[in-house]
Amino acid sequence: MTMHEQHHKQTPVKASSTGKRLLEYGLLYKKTIIVALLFLIIAVGAEVIGPLIAKQMIDQHVTSINKAWHYVAEGTAEAVPYQDKWLVREDKLADQQQSLGRASFEQKGLTFYLVDEGSSSEQGTKLTKEELYQFYKPEIKPIIRLALIYLALLAVSAIFVYSQRLLLQTAANRIVQKLRRDVYAHTQRLPVQYYDHFAAGQIVSRVTNDTEAIRELYVGVIANFSMGIVYVIGIYAAIFIMDVQLGLITLPLIPILILWIYIYRRYAAKYNRVLRAKLSEINANVNESIQGMSIIQAFRKEEAMKKEFDELNAYYFKYQNKMLSLNSLTSHNLLNVLRNIIYIVVIVLFFNNQFSAAITVGLLFAYVDYINRMFNPIVGIVNQLSNLEVARVSAERVFKLMDEPGLEVDEQHMPRYRGDVAFNDVTFAYKDDEYVLKNINFSAKQGETIALVGHTGSGKSSILNLLFRFYDIKQGSITIDGVDLREYSKQQVREHMGIVLQDPFLFTGTIASNVSLNNPAISRERVIKALKDVGAYDMFMSLPKGIDTEVIEKGSTLSAGQRQLISFARALAYDPAILILDEATASIDTETEAIIQAALDVLKRGRTTFVIAHRLSTIRAADQILVLDRGVIVERGNHDQLMEQRGKYYLMYQLQAGSPALTSS
DSSP, rough: OOHHHHBBBOOOOOOOOOHHHHHHHHGGGGHHHHHHHHHHHHHHHHHHHHHHHHHIIIIOOOOOOGSSEEETTTOOOEEEEEEEEEEEGGGOOTSSSOOOOEEEEEETTTTTEEEEOOOOOSSEEEEHHHHHHHHHHHHHHHHHHHHHHHHHHHHHHHHHHHHHHHHHHHHHHHHHHHHHHHHHHHHHHHHHHTTSOOOOHHHHHIIIHHHHHHHHHIIIIIIHHHHHHHHHHHHHHHHHOOHHHHHHHHHHHHHHHHHHHHHHHHHHHHHHHHHHHHHHHHHHHHHHHHHHHHHHHHHHHHHHHHHHHHHHHHHHHHHHHHHHHHHHSSSSHHHHHHHHHHHHHHHHHHHHHHOOOOOHHHHHHHHHHHHHHHHHHHHHHTTTHHHHHHHHHHHHHHHHHHHHOOOOOOOOOOOHHHHHHHEEEEEEEETTTTEEEEEEEEEOTOOOOOEEESTSSSHHHHHHHHHHTOOOOEEEEEEEEEEEEGGHHHHHHHEEEEEESSSSOOOOOHHHHHHHHTTTTTTTTHHHHHHHHTHHHHHHHHHHTTTGGGEEGGTTTTHHHHHHHHHHHHHTOOOOEEEESSSSTTTTOOOHHHHHHHHHHHHHTTTTEEEEEEOOGGGGGOOOOEEEEETEEEEEOHHHHHHTSSSHHHHHHHHHTTTTTHHHO
16 A cells, blocks of 8 residues: 555544543533533522522521520510510520520410410410511511522522523534534545445434434433432532431432433343334335335335335334333333332431431421422433433444544545556456456557446446546556556546446536536536537526526436436536546437437547447447456457457347347347
C-alpha cells in the first residue's frame, strides 16, 4: 500500500463500550450540560427547602398553641392577653423573664380549653372563638411570610427547571444531530462491497430509526435520570438533616431500586436487540416491496409478499408483547407499593412511640411530602428504563456501522489526466480464490474506445469495477498515464471519470440539477450546452417547465430514453477523461437508439471510452474489442479483425444478426 493510500485509509475505531462512546458525544456540549445541571441543583435546592418551611409553619405557628404557656407580667414581649392576664409561649419566654405560672391547652373536638398547671379542674376554662383567635393572631404574619417564601421558592424552582430542560434538550438535539451527520457521512465512506451484503432498508433503519431512539436517550432518559438522581440525593439529605431515624428507614429504597433496574435491563436488553433487528428487516422488506412493486403486481406475488411481511410483523409483535409484559411487571405501581410500605412502617413506629420526642406533626408532614416528591422522579426513571434499553441497543447497532472500515473522503484535486489506461496481469476474486478475472492484459490510449463483450459472468463489469476502484486488486496493476491507481486516493481517480449505466439513477430534483448534481462548478450554461450536445435540449424544453421540470425519485415519470439522455448530459458536463458506458443502450428502443448513438459519438470524442455492450451492432466502430470468457480474454481486435477470425465474436455477432446458417442449425 502506498503512503498516499495509508494517509487516506480510515483507522478502524477501537472497540469500546457503547456507554463510553455515547458519553464522548455528550461531552461535545459539556458546557451546556454542566450549566443545565447547575440549574437543576438550584431548582432541587429550592424545592427541597419547601417541606422544611412547611414543617416550620406547622410546628412553630399552626400547632404552636399546643405547647406549654407561662403567665407573665403585663407588657412582657410576645405576651397574649387573656381575661386580665398575660401569657407567653414557653419557647418565646426570655431567660430573664419571670414565670408566674404554667398553663396548657387541650382540644376536644373543635373546642379548646385552657388548663392551669396544678389546677383542680381537669377540664380547664373553655375558650371563646375571640379568645382563641388572640392566641393565633401573632402567628398570622409569620405564616403569611413563610407562605410567600414558599411560593417564591416554587417560582424559582419552576424557572430553573424550565431553563434546565430547555438547555439539556437543546444539547441533546445537537448531540443527535452530530451523531446522525457522522453516521450518514460514514455511509459515504463505506466501500461499495459493503452495500452488497445489506439491504438498503436495514441501513436506512440505522440512520433514521436507531438515531431517533438515541435522541430519546439524550432528550428523555438522561434528563429524567439526572433530575431523578439529583432530587433523590437532595431529598435524602433533607430527611437525614430532619431526623436520622426517618432517613435510615427510607435508606433501603436505594438498593431495592438498583436491583430492580438491574433485573429489568437484563431481560429488556435481550428483547430490544431482537426488536431493533426485526424492525430493520421490516424496513428492508417494505423498501424492497416498493422498489419492485411493478414486478410484484405483474407476477401476482401480492399474497406471497403479504405473507412474508406478516411473518416478520408477527415475530415483531411477539417480542413487543414480551416487552409489554416486562414493563407492566416493573411499572410504577410497584413503586406505589414500596411507598405505602414505608408509610405503614413509619405510622406503626410512631404510634408505638418508637421515635424520639423530636418527631412532631410538622416533621411527619414534611417527611410524607418528601417521600411523595422523591417518588415522582423515581417513577420518571423507571418509566424511562424501556427507552434506555432501546437507545442502548440502537447505539450498539449505529456504532457497529460506524466501526466498519472505510475511506475518508478526499477533498484534494488533481490535474485532469490524459486517460491512457493499462491492465497489467490483473487477477481478481470477490471471494477468496473464486477468481472472476485471470491474467488480464490490455492497454487503451487517449481517445480510443474499448468494447468489452462476453456472456453473463464473463468478467466485463468486474474490469470496470476495478478501474473505478470500487474494489482493489491484490495481483497485477492498473495504471493511468503510467501511474498505478493506488498512488491516488479513490476520490482523485474518480474525479476525471464518468459513468453511464444501463438504468441510470436520477435524484429527486429537476432535470437541470440531475445534470449538474448541484455542483457549483457546473454553471447553468454548461448544463444547457451538455443537453444540446447530446441532442436532448429541445426534447426537454418542450415540457411545461423545461429543464426545471421536477424529477421524482429514480425519474420514474420520464421515459428510459429521457433518463439515459440526462445521464449522458451529466457525464458530458463533468468532462471526464475516462468514460464508462455500462450497457447504456441495452434498454433503449430502436427509434430512441439513433438519438442515443448520436449522443454517444459526441460523448466519446477525445476521451478514453470503455463500453459494455450486448448489442454488438453498437460497437462496430470500437478501436479495440475484448472478448471475455470466464474471466479470460479469449479474443481481441477491432470488428473486422474479429469477424475474420471466425471465433466467439463472429458466432455471437452472427447469432444476433439472425444469420440463416446459425438459426437453422
